[in-house]
Amino acid sequence: xxxxxLRPNLRPCTADSTVVLQQWRSLRQEQDKEFEQSLMADREKxxxxxxxxxxxxxxxxxxxxxxKRIANYEExxxxxxxxxxxxxxxxxxxxxxxxxxxxxxxxxVGQDDLSSEVFYVQDAISSTPLENNLSGTLNDYNIQGHSTxxxxxxxxxxxxxxxxxxxEPITSLPLNDCHSPTPPNWSPAPSPAPSPAHWSPAPSPAPSPAHWSPAPSPxxxxxxxxxxxxxxxxPSSVTTDNCEIISDQVDLQMILKKLHSRVxxxxxxxxxxxxxxxxxILQGSLHAFKRRRFNPEARLDVIFVDSxxxxxxAIDDGGPTREYLRxxxxxxxxxxxxxGPEDNRLLALDTHALENGLYMTIxxxxxxxxxxxxVGPRFFSDRLFMQLCGTCTLPVSLEEIADSCFREKLSKxxxxxxxxxxxxxxxxxxxxxxxxxALRYISSLEERDSLIQSAAEYFVNGRINxxxxxxxxxxxxxxxxxxxxxxxxxxxxxxxxxIRPLEAKDLTxxxxxxFSPLGSNKRQLENKTICFxxxxxxxxxxxxxxxxxxxxxLQFASGASSVPPLGFPHQPKIEFLLTFGQDTRIFPExxxxxxxxxxxxxSTYESFRTYMTEGILQSPTFGTM
Numbered sequence: 001x002x003x004x005x006l007r008p009n010l011r012p013c014t015a016d017s018t019v020v021l022q023q024w025r026s027l028r029q030e031q032d033k034e035f036e037q038s039l040m041a042d043r044e045k046x047x048x049x050x051x052x053x054x055x056x057x058x059x060x061x062x063x064x065x066x067x068k069r070i071a072n073y074e075e076x077x078x079x080x081x082x083x084x085x086x087x088x089x090x091x092x093x094x095x096x097x098x099x100x101x102x103x104x105x106x107x108x109v110g111q112d113d114l115s116s117e118v119f120y121v122q123d124a125i126s127s128t129p130l131e132n133n134l135s136g137t138l139n140d141y142n143i144q145g146h147s148t149x150x151x152x153x154x155x156x157x158x159x160x161x162x163x164x165x166x167x168e169p170i171t172s173l174p175l176n177d178c179h180s181p182t183p184p185n186w187s188p189a190p191s192p193a194p195s196p197a198h199w200s201p202a203p204s205p206a207p208s209p210a211h212w213s214p215a216p217s218p219x220x221x222x223x224x225x226x227x228x229x230x231x232x233x234x235p236s237s238v239t240t241d242n243c244e245i246i247s248d249q250v251d252l253q254m255i256l257k258k259l260h261s262r263v264x265x266x267x268x269x270x271x272x273x274x275x276x277x278x279x280x281i282l283q284g285s286l287h288a289f290k291r292r293r294f295n296p297e298a299r300l301d302v303i304f305v306d307s308x309x310x311x312x313x314a315i316d317d318g319g320p321t322r323e324y325l326r327x328x329x330x331x332x333x334x335x336x337x338x339x340g341p342e343d344n345r346l347l348a349l350d351t352h353a354l355e356n357g358l359y360m361t362i363x364x365x366x367x368x369x370x371x372x373x374x375v376g377p378r379f380f381s382d383r384l385f386m387q388l389c390g391t392c393t394l395p396v397s398l399e400e401i402a403d404s405c406f407r408e409k410l411s412k413x414x415x416x417x418x419x420x421x422x423x424x425x426x427x428x429x430x431x432x433x434x435x436x437x438a439l440r441y442i443s444s445l446e447e448r449d450s451l452i453q454s455a456a457e458y459f460v461n462g463r464i465n466x467x468x469x470x471x472x473x474x475x476x477x478x479x480x481x482x483x484x485x486x487x488x489x490x491x492x493x494x495x496x497x498x499i500r501p502l503e504a505k506d507l508t509x510x511x512x513x514x515f516s517p518l519g520s521n522k523r524q525l526e527n528k529t530i531c532f533x534x535x536x537x538x539x540x541x542x543x544x545x546x547x548x549x550x551x552x553x554l555q556f557a558s559g560a561s562s563v564p565p566l567g568f569p570h571q572p573k574i575e576f577l578l579t580f581g582q583d584t585r586i587f588p589e590x591x592x593x594x595x596x597x598x599x600x601x602x603s604t605y606e607s608f609r610t611y612m613t614e615g616i617l618q619s620p621t622f623g624t625m
Contacts, residue, residue: 055117062117066107073104080145084109084121087153087505098138098145105143106132109151118154122509123147129509152509252490256566259371259478268299276324277305282331289361289368296368296477300324318373318569319592322559325374332362333379337467339402343498344381346402347464347471359467363474371478373566376494383460385495387468388475389488396456406432406459414452422448436463499562502550504537510554510563511597513574525601526576532608533574533599545613556616557590557597570595577601587615 079095082105086092094108109121110132120129123143129152130141143149271293276284288294302324337359339348353359366377383400386393398414401407409429416422423441426433433439438455442448475481484491513530516522539545540553551561558572572595577585579601588611589598600615602608 059115059117063111063113063115066110066115070104070107070111073107082143082145083148084151085148086112086114086151088114096138096145098143100137102130102134102136102138102141102143105138106134109149114153116153116155120152120154121149122152123149126513150505150508152505252487252494252565253567255483255487255490256371259480259483260373260566262297262478263299263372264297265299267295268301269293269295271295272298273301273303274324275303275305278327281324281327282335285328285331285365286358286361289365296364296371300368300372319559319595322373322564322592323555325369325372326555326560328365329369329375329377332365333377335362337362338379340381340400343379345379346381346384346400346460347387347467348402349464349467354467354470357470359470360474363471364477365474367475367477367480370494370565371480373564373569375499375560375562376565378495378498380495382496385488385492387461388472388495389484389491391488393461395453396460398452398456400460401456403459410452410455413448416448419443419445419448426451494565502541502554502562504534504541504550507537507550507553508534511557511572511574514576516576516578522576522578525578529576529599529601529608530574532602532605535605536609536612539609540613545609548613548617552616556588556619557592558595559592568595572597574599586611588612 075095076097077095079097081093081095084092084094096105105121109115110119119132121132122129126142134141271291272288272295274285274288300321302320304320304324333342333345336350337348337353338345340346347359350358368374370376380388381400383393383396398407398410401410406429409425409432413422413425413429416425419442422445426439426441430439433451433455436455436458438451438458440451442451472481475484513526515526536545537550537553540548540550554563555561558568560568575596575598577589577598577600579585586600586602586607588600590596591598600608600611602611
């Protein structure tokens with residue numbers, strides 16, 4: 001008789017099965033989440049592609065419409081010439097009747113292949129740009145014969161805000177205000193003098209002809225450059241009408257304004273006083289940022305100390321802070337926690353910096369620079385930015401290894417054309433490879449390549465893990481770390497790409513000119529000085545005033561060498577040093593807090609150029625000479 005069969009104990013199996021099932025479900029959830037994220041990223045790219053195609057189609061259609069309209073209007077013989085200077089340096093001259101509608105002028109300019117959907121023209125002696133959707137005549141905008149108009153192409157987002165504004169009720173403003181919005185159903189206003197027979201836009205309020213349908217004019221903050229915008233991940237049909245709504249959701253300036261709203265500008269505790277000298281910015285900043293009660297969400301109080309150890313005494317209403325943030329970012333760029341080329345930095349491993357929390361403190365400084373109206377770093381390598389945002393990185397190349405000695409050892413292993421030579425090179429690099437746990441001898445050239453890649457990956461990625469975690473902790477200031485991970489593509493330009501050098505037209509359009517009344521003696525002097533100013537900016541851009549640069553001009557006026565990503569808190573302005581008698585002021589002056597540049601009055605361009613150049617170059621810091 002066989003022994004009775006034992007009944008198996010099912011409980012342990014059931015418990016094991018439950019654990020396995022839970023692990024499987026957890027893994028499945030992670031896979032589903034990764035799949036959804038990948039799908040959303042693909043949708044975002046497709047949305048961006050569709051939006052860009054829609055923008056380009058709309059731009060080309062606007063150019064074609066202008067060409068058709070201008071083809072019906074022959075250049076008049078009995079008229080006055082007007083010169084146009086385009087952004088690419090091309091100059092064009094055409095004759096116009098000043099009583100004709102200004103849209104004829106806009107159509108002539110806007111038929112250029114490079115034209116944008118929304119653009120501006122601006123007289124050399126005027127502070128007001130004229131948008132291409134204005135109505136009225138040339139006379140209405142004081143456009144004179146033999147004048148020079150500068151052409152400035154707008155951004156695609158100008159066209160989107162133009163389209164979106166047509167869905168909102170708008171109050172009509174006077175015709176001579178170039179920023180005045182107009183109703184969606186407006187038509188070109190009739191000219192005071194009758195238009196030629198071959199050009200006949202219907203007078204308001206009658207509807208415009210089918211071939212003449214300018215869009216309404218939006219309002220603009222013209223002194224700021226709009227940052228690039230991205231798109232959300234929701235799938236939808238994309239047209240130029242909804243691009244503005246889409247883009248507003250992920251606008252860099254909007255994100256920064258949200259973060260900046262956490263700064264209490266009315267509060268400036270003593271612990272936020274930053275005492276620095278210009279030759280030792282980083283060390284003085286570390287003392288302040290490491291104070292127990294230092295509050296990054298309160299206003300900074302920057303005091304520069306001169307070479308004698310005496311404070312400069314300037315009240316910090318913005319100008320000293322902007323200069324400080326610019327100098328601090330430059331010091332951060334060359335600090336010891338980074339390695340590699342200065343414009344393509346990686347995190348370096350420094351055990352002393354790790355012990356003292358320097359990675360976290362410097363990351364906090366970068367966050368403060370960005371959110372308090374300073375500049376972005378713009379020196380991160382693609383790899384460092386991806387490491388920070390937690391996105392996948394490409395395989396490491398030997399060129400990314402900053403240690404030239406170790407890089408050379410790996411290169412010798414890579415160049416070995418036999419297993420014997422490779423093992424010999426591995427032996428030479430044994431100490432370095434052993435420290436990172438990568439020392440092993442190979443039996444094939446495929447193993448050689450695997451060893452090289454493993455060692456390179458560890459050197460660039462693995463060994464700096466602790467430093468990277470500390471770096472991320474510093475970026476949690478203001479919640480910037482979360483924004484970086486959620487909007488990596490939006491922030492990439494601010495961290496990775498070098499800033500575009502300033503051009504003369506940038507400063508021309510950035511500053512608003514405070515003119516005296518028309519017809520006054522002062523206005524005549526101011527008009528001549530503005531002509532000198534524009535010519536001088538071109539000379540500076542072309543290198544004729546070396547070593548002066550346009551960045552130094554902006555720095556003199558504002559404390560910043562570029563327009564901050566958050567924009568300036570005040571509209572930059574130009575005023576004039578209209579002094580008479582013995583109190584003549586021949587050098588430029590500036591109020592960097594209010595961003596006011598005061599130009600001296602000179603009778604000749606040569607004199608103006610000399611004193612402007614010398615005044616800024618010889619200015620010891622910034623602002624008033």
